[in-house]
Each structure stands twice: as C-alpha cells, then as structure tokens.
Amino acid sequence: MHELIEGRWSARGYDATAEISVDDLTSVLDAGRWAPTWGRVQPVRFVVGRRxxxxxxxxxxxxxxxxxxxxxxxAALILVCTAAEPDDEKARTYAAVDVGLAVSQMILQANSIGFNAHPMAGFDAEKAVRRFAIPEDRRPLVLLGLGAVAAPEQVASDIRERDERPRTRLPLDEVAFADTWGHPFTSSPHP
Ligand SMILES: Cc1cc2nc3c(=O)[nH]c(=O)nc-3n(C[C@H](O)[C@H](O)[C@H](O)COP(=O)(O)O)c2cc1C
Known part of the structure; x- marks a missing residue:
C-alpha cells in the first residue's frame, strides 16, 4: 500500500495549541472538492471552522x-454535508457515497501535510442544521477533525489509552471474494 494509506489512523490525542494555516486547510477542502462525484452532481458542501x-x-x-x-x-473542524434527496433513494445513496469519497481524500491530503484527520458521526446533526442555517436540501453526515498529534506525555491517560489500542482489520480472505461469495479471492487460481 502507499505509505499515506498505511500510515493513516484516527488519532484522538491532538495538540490543543497547534494551528492550521488557511492554505493548508484549503488544500484539504480542495482534496474533497476534487473527489469523484456521481453524475457530476457535486452534492457535497463544507462548513469550516478553525480553532x-x-x-x-x-x-x-x-x-x-x-x-x-x-x-x-x-486545529480545524469540517462539517461535511450532502444533498438530502428525501424522495430519490438512488440519489440519496450516491450523495452519501460522494461524502465518503470526499472525506477519504481529505484525510489523505491532511496526512500528506502533517495533520491527522478523524471522521466523526458523533455529533448532533439537527443542532448543526439550526446553528449554521443549513438549507433543507442538505444534510450533515460527517464531522471531520484535523489535528496535530500531540506527544503521548501531553495526552490525558484515557485518550492515550484509546490511541494506543491495536488497530486491526478483518483478514483479506474474509472480505474479498472470487468465483462465488465467500470463496476467498486470495486462494483463487491465478491465471
Ligand atoms: C462514518 C464514520 C464515523 C465515525 N465516527 C466516529 C466518532 O464519532 N468518534 C470517533 O472517535 N471515531 C469515529 N470514527 C472513527 C472510527 O472509530 C475509526 O476509523 C475506527 O476505529 C478505525 O480506526 P482507524 O481509523 O485508526 O483505522 C468514525 C469513522 C467513520 C468512518
């Protein structure tokens, strides 16, 4: 894998004094703006705050x-919103896929400039809608935190403990199939 992908992780122990420049933050937003978009619809919008x-x-x-x-x-929080599409299931689904792609590119761009990026579903979307006057045709889906990872000794023990937990994933042969569902891609005969 590319080192940017291999080195990515969702940290919590951020340095509360670190700042992000407008240029750096703009590069992260541009990375989201240039993500693939279903039907060239470009449903994704951002609400951007610097500490x-x-x-x-x-x-x-x-x-x-x-x-x-x-x-x-x-150092920054970015609320990622997309088209609400209440009457069109297909459009609603792909509007959400667009968010995933945008957030993924933003995370990697942030990593490439020395920041960690951590996506969150844990926020009150209705509160955000009211606070930022988000129109009815959009819905907030993900809140993305960008931060500089702090030295472990500067991080509260409960946060450090979570950051130090081993990161794991299901093995490839449980998630990638060939021939028929459940038959691992990795043990398929390779022509
Ligand atoms: C859609 C989505 C929502 C998430 N929401 C939260 C959240 O509210 N709080 C949090 O600490 N992490 C959240 N995460 C981060 C995951 O916990 C994290 O990606 C997972 O533990 C795997 O760790 P890694 O990103 O370091 O590989 C979210 C991730 C995704 C993709």
Missing amino acids: ADDTFAGLTETLTRGNAGWAPAS
Whole structure:
C-alpha cells in the first residue's frame, strides 16, 4: 500500500495549541472538492471552522459526549454535508457515497501535510442544521477533525489509552471474494 494509506489512523490525542494555516486547510477542502462525484452532481458542501473562530465554537457545541473529550483540540473542524434527496433513494445513496469519497481524500491530503484527520458521526446533526442555517436540501453526515498529534506525555491517560489500542482489520480472505461469495479471492487460481 502507499505509505499515506498505511500510515493513516484516527488519532484522538491532538495538540490543543497547534494551528492550521488557511492554505493548508484549503488544500484539504480542495482534496474533497476534487473527489469523484456521481453524475457530476457535486452534492457535497463544507462548513469550516478553525480553532478559536465562531464556526469552530459552534461545531464543538454539536459534539456528542464521547467526542467532546478530544475533538475540541482539533486545529480545524469540517462539517461535511450532502444533498438530502428525501424522495430519490438512488440519489440519496450516491450523495452519501460522494461524502465518503470526499472525506477519504481529505484525510489523505491532511496526512500528506502533517495533520491527522478523524471522521466523526458523533455529533448532533439537527443542532448543526439550526446553528449554521443549513438549507433543507442538505444534510450533515460527517464531522471531520484535523489535528496535530500531540506527544503521548501531553495526552490525558484515557485518550492515550484509546490511541494506543491495536488497530486491526478483518483478514483479506474474509472480505474479498472470487468465483462465488465467500470463496476467498486470495486462494483463487491465478491465471
Ligand atoms: C462514518 C464514520 C464515523 C465515525 N465516527 C466516529 C466518532 O464519532 N468518534 C470517533 O472517535 N471515531 C469515529 N470514527 C472513527 C472510527 O472509530 C475509526 O476509523 C475506527 O476505529 C478505525 O480506526 P482507524 O481509523 O485508526 O483505522 C468514525 C469513522 C467513520 C468512518
């Protein structure tokens, strides 16, 4: 795998004093803007806050309890919204796929410039809609924290303990199939 993908992880122990420049933050937003988009619809929108600005403060107020313990130390928070499409299941599904692709590219771009990026579903979407006057035709799906990983000794023990947990994934032969479902791709005969 590419080192950017291999080195990516969702940290929580962020340095609460680290800042992100507007240029760096813009590069992350551009990475999201240039993600593949179903039918060239481009349904994804961002609400962007840098620590200490009002938008950031508003975004931190939407965090659920579990995320409120670490995410306010982010250098920036980005609320990723997409088309609501209440009457069109296909459009609604792919509007969400577009978010996944945008967030993935944003995470890798952030990593490439020395920031960690951590996606969150743990926020109050309705509160965000009210606070930022998000129109009815959009829905917030993901809150993305960008932060500089702090030295372990600067991180509270409960957060450090979570960051130090081993990261695992299902083995490839349980998730990638060939011939028929359940038959591992890795043991398929290779022509
Ligand atoms: C859609 C989505 C929502 C997530 N929501 C949260 C969240 O609310 N809080 C959190 O700490 N992590 C959240 N995560 C991060 C996952 O916990 C993390 O990706 C997972 O534990 C795997 O760890 P890794 O990213 O380091 O590989 C979310 C990830 C995704 C993709």
